[in-house]
Amino acid sequence: MGIEDDVLKIGKKLEKLVSSGTQDHTQAMDLLGALRDTKMTLDVLQKTRIGMTVNNLRKASNNDEVMGLSKTLIKNWKKLLSNDTPSVPRTTSRSSGDASSQKMDETSNDGTDEAKDSGRSKDDNSAPSTKSSNTTDAVRLKCRELLTNALKSQGDLEGMHDPEEMAAAIEDAIFEEFNNTEMKYKNRVRSRVANLKDVRNPQLRQNVLIGLISAKKIASMSAEEMASNEMKQLREKLTKEAIDDHQIAKTGGTPTDLFRCSKCRQNKCTYTQIQTRSADEPMTTFVFCNHCGNRWKFC
Incomplete structure (x- = not known):
């Protein structure tokens, strides 16, 4: 089992805790501890959406340990962004910058005393910035x-x-x-x-x-x-079905006049049977019209 599957399982358990409204701090800490010990990658973060789940847990919890560890994980995962997006300082006013820093501290602070964080570098307490050119177009x-x-x-x-x-x-x-x-x-x-x-x-x-x-x-x-992940899975499924249909048409089948094409109304067909489901279920019959090229699945 890979890291992505492990993180997905942990995420589902955390989502269940959040949705149920229960305050099982011990289980939450165990799950967060497992995430802390996982060698997280940017790809796994994007595919599993675990950052969203942990942040939702942080908001729903009233336990200091759970909130503190959640913030630590979120801050550590943000550091992975430095490998994908370079950090560029923002050009904002002093008051705006102070407000931004305070906002980031609320998310990334690990819940310990503020004095411990005061010696950390500025880059550790701020998210990667964006930059753009000015335009009047x-x-x-x-x-x-x-x-x-x-x-x-x-x-x-x-x-x-x-x-x-x-x-x-x-x-x-x-x-x-x-x-x-x-x-x-x-x-x-x-x-x-x-x-x-x-x-x-x-x-x-x-x-x-x-x-x-x-x-x-x-x-x-x-x-x-x-x-979305759902759309990607649907596209993969449709692609596979198209490939299977193409392969069936290319390999031919058994000639028959027992089927009538719904498009051209001819019965000059060939059919092929393939075991697409479990072995204890009947085979699926695929029919190909030799007259117009229509293909369909007979149930």
């Missing part, structure tokens, strides 16, 4: 506005990037690729907006805002890469 500004609206949502997690800053960085990366605001540029922006607003795939927006997916990466991702 009306089209680019409108695209940044659309991206900002797609990124905004109620109930965002602590430590997330500012939607306006992230939107500007995404637009900047798209513009750098095309170096104009013509049709390819606009289509790229539209696809980002549509996927980020997709209510069936909220994880994409969250991963962008917490930095698991960088602005440069989301700017160039394909539709398949941005799709």
